[in-house]
Amino acid sequence: MTKLWVLGQLAIALSVAGSAIATSIPSMTAQASEGNVEPETNTVERLGPEAALPPFSHLPIAPPPATTVEEWIAQIDASLTQITGVRVEETEAGLQLVLEIAEGDLPTPATQTVGNALIAEIPNAVLALPDGNSFEQFAPAEGIALVSVTNEPGDLVRVAITGTDAPPVAEVTATGLAVTLGDTVVGAEDEAIQVLVTGEQDEGYNPSSATTATRTDTPLRDIPQSIQVVPQQVLQDQQAYRLDEALRNVPGVTRAFSGPFSVSTFTIRGFTANENSGNNFLRNGLPDPTAGGVLELPGIEQVEVLRGPASVLFGFGNPGGTINLVTKQPLSEPFYEVEATIGNYDFYRGAIDLSGPLNDSGTVLYRLNSSYRNSGYFVDFFDSEYFGISPVVSFNLNERTSLALDGEFVEVSSGNYSGVPLSGILLSNPNGEIPRNRNYAEPFSGSNQKISGIGYRLEHQFSDTWTLRNTFRASFRRYYDNYTIPTGGPILDGRTLNRFYREFELNQDTYALTTDFVGSFSTGSIQHEFTVGLDLNRFTQQSIGSNTATQIDLFNPVYNQPLGPLELIFEDDAQRNSLGIYIQDQVILAENLRLLLGLRFDTFGQDTLDLFADTEINQSGNAFSPRVGIVYQPIPPVSLYASYSRSFAPPSVGTDINRTPFLPERGTQYEFGVKTDLSDRLSATLAFYDLTRTNVLTTDLIDPRFSVQTGEQRSRGIEFTIGGEILPGWNIIGGYAYTNAEVTQDNTPELIGNQLNNTPRNAFNLWTTYEIQAGDLQGLGLGLGLFFVGDRQGDLANTFKIPSYLRTDAAIFYSRNRFRAAINFKNLFDVDFFDFALNRNRLSYGEPFTVQGTISWEF
Numbered sequence: 001m002t003k004l005w006v007l008g009q010l011a012i013a014l015s016v017a018g019s020a021i022a023t024s025i026p027s028m029t030a031q032a033s034e035g036n037v038e039p040e041t042n043t044v045e046r047l048g049p050e051a052a053l054p055p056f057s058h059l060p061i062a063p064p065p066a067t068t069v070e071e072w073i074a075q076i077d078a079s080l081t082q083i084t085g086v087r088v089e090e091t092e093a094g095l096q097l098v099l100e101i102a103e104g105d106l107p108t109p110a111t112q113t114v115g116n117a118l119i120a121e122i123p124n125a126v127l128a129l130p131d132g133n134s135f136e137q138f139a140p141a142e143g144i145a146l147v148s149v150t151n152e153p154g155d156l157v158r159v160a161i162t163g164t165d166a167p168p169v170a171e172v173t174a175t176g177l178a179v180t181l182g183d184t185v186v187g188a189e190d191e192a193i194q195v196l197v198t199g200e201q202d203e204g205y206n207p208s209s210a211t212t213a214t215r216t217d218t219p220l221r222d223i224p225q226s227i228q229v230v231p232q233q234v235l236q237d238q239q240a241y242r243l244d245e246a247l248r249n250v251p252g253v254t255r256a257f258s259g260p261f262s263v264s265t266f267t268i269r270g271f272t273a274n275e276n277s278g279n280n281f282l283r284n285g286l287p288d289p290t291a292g293g294v295l296e297l298p299g300i301e302q303v304e305v306l307r308g309p310a311s312v313l314f315g316f317g318n319p320g321g322t323i324n325l326v327t328k329q330p331l332s333e334p335f336y337e338v339e340a341t342i343g344n345y346d347f348y349r350g351a352i353d354l355s356g357p358l359n360d361s362g363t364v365l366y367r368l369n370s371s372y373r374n375s376g377y378f379v380d381f382f383d384s385e386y387f388g389i390s391p392v393v394s395f396n397l398n399e400r401t402s403l404a405l406d407g408e409f410v411e412v413s414s415g416n417y418s419g420v421p422l423s424g425i426l427l428s429n430p431n432g433e434i435p436r437n438r439n440y441a442e443p444f445s446g447s448n449q450k451i452s453g454i455g456y457r458l459e460h461q462f463s464d465t466w467t468l469r470n471t472f473r474a475s476f477r478r479y480y481d482n483y484t485i486p487t488g489g490p491i492l493d494g495r496t497l498n499r500f501y502r503e504f505e506l507n508q509d510t511y512a513l514t515t516d517f518v519g520s521f522s523t524g525s526i527q528h529e530f531t532v533g534l535d536l537n538r539f540t541q542q543s544i545g546s547n548t549a550t551q552i553d554l555f556n557p558v559y560n561q562p563l564g565p566l567e568l569i570f571e572d573d574a575q576r577n578s579l580g581i582y583i584q585d586q587v588i589l590a591e592n593l594r595l596l597l598g599l600r601f602d603t604f605g606q607d608t609l610d611l612f613a614d615t616e617i618n619q620s621g622n623a624f625s626p627r628v629g630i631v632y633q634p635i636p637p638v639s640l641y642a643s644y645s646r647s648f649a650p651p652s653v654g655t656d657i658n659r660t661p662f663l664p665e666r667g668t669q670y671e672f673g674v675k676t677d678l679s680d681r682l683s684a685t686l687a688f689y690d691l692t693r694t695n696v697l698t699t700d701l702i703d704p705r706f707s708v709q710t711g712e713q714r715s716r717g718i719e720f721t722i723g724g725e726i727l728p729g730w731n732i733i734g735g736y737a738y739t740n741a742e743v744t745q746d747n748t749p750e751l752i753g754n755q756l757n758n759t760p761r762n763a764f765n766l767w768t769t770y771e772i773q774a775g776d777l778q779g780l781g782l783g784l785g786l787f788f789v790g791d792r793q794g795d796l797a798n799t800f801k802i803p804s805y806l807r808t809d810a811a812i813f814y815s816r817n818r819f820r821a822a823i824n825f826k827n828l829f830d831v832d833f834f835d836f837a838l839n840r841n842r843l844s845y846g847e848p849f850t851v852q853g854t855i856s857w858e859f
Contacts, residue, residue, distance in 0.1 A: 081107060081125045083157055086135040086149050095141050097159065099149075109159070118168045120159040127151045142773055144168065166333075204233045205731040206681050206724030211285055212304040212324040214584065214596070215313055215531055216518060221675045222586075224596050224629025224641035226687040228721050230303040234733055237769050237783055237811060239341070239824040239854055241296050241349070241371075246303045247323070248787055251737035251765055252719050253305060255835045256758045269307055269691055270715035270741025270759040271320030271667075279314040279537075282324040283453075286473045286512045287314060287537055290451045291325050298351045299369035299390035299408070301328045307719070308669045308691060309647030311625035312598040315535060315580045319647040319667025319693055320715075327406065330365030330394045331355040336859050343852030346376040346383075363396040377417070378848050380439040384414035400461040408475075410451040416441035416483040421841040422800060423491050424554055431495050431555045436832060436845055440486060440497060440552055443559050447481030466519035477508040484550065488839035495554045497841065501563055504545045511538040529586040537578045544571045571611040576650065578604040592636075596629035596643070608653045619661040623648040642672035652697055657706040665695045682724030682732075691715045698747040712745035713756060729773045729781075734766035743796070754798045758836050760790035769811070783811030783824075794837035802843065805833030818858035826850045 085100030099122075109120040127133050127149060135149040146162040161168050207229040209217050220227060230246045240246045244264050247253045256272050257265040265274040273280035281291035297303075303325060310322040334356035341349040351371035358364040370389040376382065387410070394404040417439055424434035455473030462468065487498045516533025546566035552558070582600035589595060605620040629643035647667035655661050673687035696711030721735035741756040755761075764786070771781035791804040808829055813822035830849040837843045 080155055081122075082128045083122075083125055083149075084128055084130070086129065088137050088140050088147055090141055095144060095147070095161070097147065097161070099159075117160050117162040120161075121152075122157040122159070124155055125157040126155065127157050142778060203231065204681070204725055205231060205733050206683055207231045207302065208683075210304045211326070212282070212306045212310075212322060213313075214586065215285060215516065215533070216529065216586075218586070220683070220685075221633075221639045221677065222594055222631055224594075224631050224643040225645070225671060226307040226673065226685060226689070226719060226721075228305050228307075228685075228723075228735070230305075230733075232301050233731070234767065235297060235300070235302075237731075237813070237822075238767060238785070238809070239811075239822065239852055241298070241341075241373075243297065243303070243323075243325075246297060247305070249733050249735075249765055249767060250305045251721060251735035251763050252307060252717070252739060253321070254758060254760065254763065254789065254792075257836060257838060266323070267756075267759050268305070268320035268323075269689065269717065270713075270739055270756045271318050271691075271693060273318055273320055273323065279310075279317045280320075280322055282314065282322060283473065283475075284327055284457070284471070285314075285324060286455070286471055286514060287316075287510065288325075288453070288473060288475050288512070289508060289510055289539070290453065290475045290477045291323070296371050296373065296386055296388050296410075297325075298353065298371040298388065299327050300325050302326045307687070308671060308689060309625070309627075309645040309667045311602075311623075311647035311667075312584070312600045312627040312645060313582060315537065315578055315600070315602050315625075316604075316650050316664075317647055318649045318665075319669060319691055327390065327392070328353070328355075328367055328369060329404070330367040330392055332357065332362055332365060337856055338859075339854060339856040341852050341854040343375075344850055345378055346374075347850075347852060348375065349373040358393070365394045365396075367392040377415070378850075379417050379437050379845075381443040382415035382417055382439060384412065386410075386412045402459050404457045406453075406455050406457075408451070408453040411449070413448045414446055415439075415443075416445035416447065416481070417844075418483065418485045419838070419842040419844045421486065421491060421497060421554070422843065423494065425843065426800070426803070429494050429554075434554060436848065438557070440499065440554075440557065441484040442501070445481070445483045445501070447479065447483065449480075450478045452476050463519075465521065466517065468515070468517055470513075470515045472513045473510075474512075475510045477506070479506040479508075480504070486839075486841035488841055491554070491841070495556075497552050497554050499550050499552060500547045501550050501566075502545055502547050503566060505543065507540075507542045509538075509540045512536075527588040529588070531582075531584040533582055535578070535580040535582070537576075537580075539576045541574045542572070545569055568612060573609040573611060574607065574653070576604060576606040578602055592633040594631040596627065596631070598627040600625045602648070604650075606651065606653075617653060617655065617661060619651050619653075621651070621664060623664060623666075637677040639675040640673075641675065643670075645669050645671075652707075654707070656708055657700055657703050662697070662707075662709055663695055665693060668692050668694070678722075679724070682722070682726060684722040685720070687719045689715075689717055689719075692744075696746075698745075701747050708747065710745060710747060711743070713741065714744045715739060715741035715756070715759075717741075729771040730768070731770075732766070732768045734768075735764070737763045739763070751796060754796060755793045757793045757795050757798075758802075760792040760804070762788070762790035764788040767809070769813075771813075771815070779814050779816040781811075781813045781815070783809075783813070785809035789833075794843070795839060800837075800840060802834050802837050805831055805846070807831055807833065807846070820854075820856045822854045824852050824854070826852075 081101055083099050083101055087098040089096045089098065107123050107125060109122045111118065111120045129135060133151050137147045139145060140147055143163055144161065148160045150158050152158045209219050210227055210229050211217055213223045213225055213227050228250050230249050234249060235246055238245065244255055247266060252269055254267050255264065256267045265272060279287040281289055283291050303323065305321055305323055307321040309319045311317055314322060337353040339351045349371065353369050355367040356365065358366055368391045373386040375384050377384065390406070390408045392404060392406040394402065396402050418441055420434055420438060423429045424432065453473060453475035455471065458470045460468045482503045484499050484501050487500060489498055491497060513536045514533060516531055518531050520527065520529050522528065546568050548564040548566050550563060580600055580602045582598065584598040587595040587597065601622070601624055603622045608617045625646050625648060627643065627645040629641060631639050631641045633639050649665040651662040651664045669689060669691040671687060671689040673685060675683065675685045677683050691714065693713045695709040696713055697707040697709060698711035700706040700708045717737060717739040719735065719737045723733040725731050739759055739761060741759045743751045743754045746752050767783065767785040769781055769783040772778055785808065787807045789805055791801050794800045794802050807827050810825040810828050811822060813820065827847060827849050833846045834843045835846045
């Protein structure tokens with residue numbers, strides 16, 4: 001009605017002014033009635049919690065009196081809107097600010113952030129509250145210090161929402177609320193303003209995207225393959241500072257080999273991923289075999305696990321899956337965190353995380369993560385010491401070009417533990433039971449490992465749609481140990497364990513260079529997100545080992561006995577070079593239908609020099625690795641997907657009876673499933689797969705001293721994962737995996753049908769936390785975790801089983817502003833269990849009950 005009244009008055013004035021002016025009425029009235037555009041949320045640099053709001057010098061000066069009919073019309077159209085009520089309502093997402101207006105339309109606000117405050121300026125408006133001309137509410141929700149609404153000169157109303165530590169992130173819309181007209185509430189949803197305050201954007205337990213599957217930051221729901229992310233918040237809540245602890249949250253991934261605080265090997269969907277299996281370990285998407293030796297995770301932002309073949313993007317790799325460690329990157333705001341942990345078994349650890357700008361303009365940023373640990377272990381005479389540091393410096397060279405340099409150095413020294421035998425543990429022994437803390441290694445044995453790396457990432461944007469990326473990483477591993485290992489032979493008298501003592505030295509160097517061109521374009525109504533790239537990789541390894549035999553009594557061990565002379569048993573020098581060219585097209589056929597097409601060609605050469613036997617083996621070959629996938633979304637929250645992909649793994653060193661070098665192993669997978677967003681912050685994935693590994697070595701029936709590549713292994717299974725926030729403060733990450741991995745072809749008939757070792761048919765994990773959101777106990781939280789691993793075969797011959805177990809973890813924590821304290825209980829009920837087995841005499845106990853307390857400060 002207000003607009004009709006204004007137009008009526010205009011008609012009277014124009015009839016007096018004359019016909020010459022009246023001819024301009026249509027164009028001016030069209031402008032006067034033009035609708036508002038949808039507002040935007042703008043963000044500027046955070047200035048810190050103490051920053052004051054500056055004067056609004058840019059506000060318009062009150063207009064002078066009208067001297068023409070045109071000015072008079074504009075002033076009437078800009079008549080002030082009265083805001084008669086303000087309400088602050090807490091929602092699941094944050095805060096909702098409702099502004100009630102007396103009549104008319106509320107003008108579109110302009111938003112910006114200043115310091116820690118979100119500012120919304122509403123033009124041509126006045127605050128006319130029943131109890132005054134201003135509104136304030138302190139601490140209406142966690143993370144929000146103040147909400148204020150005030151009148152400002154120039155007929156402006158200013159809304160200021162101030163965060164406690166950071167500026168809020170807000171969405172300003174003109175829909176979603178009723179408008180109060182006098183005392184009557186009507187449903188005019190297009191005449192209200194809603195300010196939705198969500199605080200700092202933090203995906204918590206539900207990261208929405210990952211780079212591992214496509215080399216681009218693709219939403220997980222648009223990827224036609226199973227991928228799981230273990231985010232930073234989970235690592236923090238669980239105090240998971242080792243890679244094997246992080247991967248407990250990924251169903252279908254189990255430990256296949258790992259000494260305490262040592263290099264880890266895992267099985268994914270039944271197949272082994274280790275540092276020698278190709279590119280199953282990545283760091284920021286680049287091949288890095290040393291990533292399996294990352295014992296601490298202070299510089300890791302999140303761990304991404306892509307299940308199934310990934311050769312289409314990364315080349316060599318076993319078909320089970322790929323583990324990508326995504327490192328922490330520099331922040332534009334100053335950030336400093338110090339953390340200290342103490343626990344039983346003489347566990348002491350400290351870590352720092354520092355970041356911020358290095359110059360006044362903020363174009364040069366840095367991040368520095370470092371940690372030190374000194375700890376014992378639950379087995380006899382085993383100590384470990386760790387130090388790691390990982391700096392990153394980034395340069396914003398101009399608006400379209402950026403460069404980041406990163407480095408890493410790790411050194412770890414530890415004792416030696418090689419597990420315990422079946423006899424006296426799982427099998428009865430007339431001499432008694434072996435205690436869990438027994439260590440059959442020598443007290444003086446141990447290892448020292450140094451890992452270093454350096455790399456860069458250069459990006460240049462040629463346009464808004466095309467970007468060139470060039471990345472390089474060189475990593476170096478120097479490993480030495482002297483260790484005592486039980487043999488796999490029987491313990492004939494029930495107490496004498498045959499062992500061998502070995503001195504071993506290993507040097508590995510890895511160089512990876514990747515250049516790709518990423519862009520988007522359209523062909524008619526079809527959109528394409530296109531990637532083409534080239535990889536160059538070099539891997540070198542030198543190893544030497546010497547052995548001597550020794551024995552020990554299981555029930556009355558005597559250590560530090562004289563050893564016999566060492567005998568050289570191997571000395572190798574190997575090098576592998578590879579070149580890969582790949583293309584990928586993410587095709588958007590419709591808003592709810594996507595295709596993923598990829599093809600890679602690899603050529604490689606591998607030379608192995610056996611210095612001990614004075615022989616050399618040269619191998620080379622080519623491989624094509626395709627991938628095809630489709631994603632269909634019948635409704636926005638649900639994605640149905642299917643995919644086909646292939647992989648190839650490095651050929652085993654050696655030849656068949658005809659002196660023909662072995663070919664690469666191949667993997668073929670079919671997968672389909674469903675991904676769904678159960679809410680804005682909770683997602684789930686259900687996957688079904690059929691994965692076959694071919695060209696597996698098996699015994700040559702003509703001459704058992706040789707092998708032939710006629711073996712085949714197959715894994716079929718179902719995986720379910722869920723992660724995110726169920727309710728405000730209640731987080732969850734969990735999953736279930738059914739894995740049926742077996743030998744399907746082999747020249748040894750007894751092996752056909754056998755289950756692959758260290759692979760449980762059933763595995764389940766659940767970790768959940770709840771943090772109180774308001775009141776005197778705000779910031780107090782509890783965590784509970786259940787980790788079930790079913791029984792599994794201890795060797796490929798299936799001669800013994802490793803029993804199942806259920807491990808329970810718990811946590812209690814308190815966080816307030818920049819302080820956090822936590823106590824984590826691992827294996828709360830002190831369950832005896834085994835992580836893996838290498839043979840009948842090498843079962844590795846899992847850790848017993850441990851408790852660790854952590855305090856951290858941000859400043």
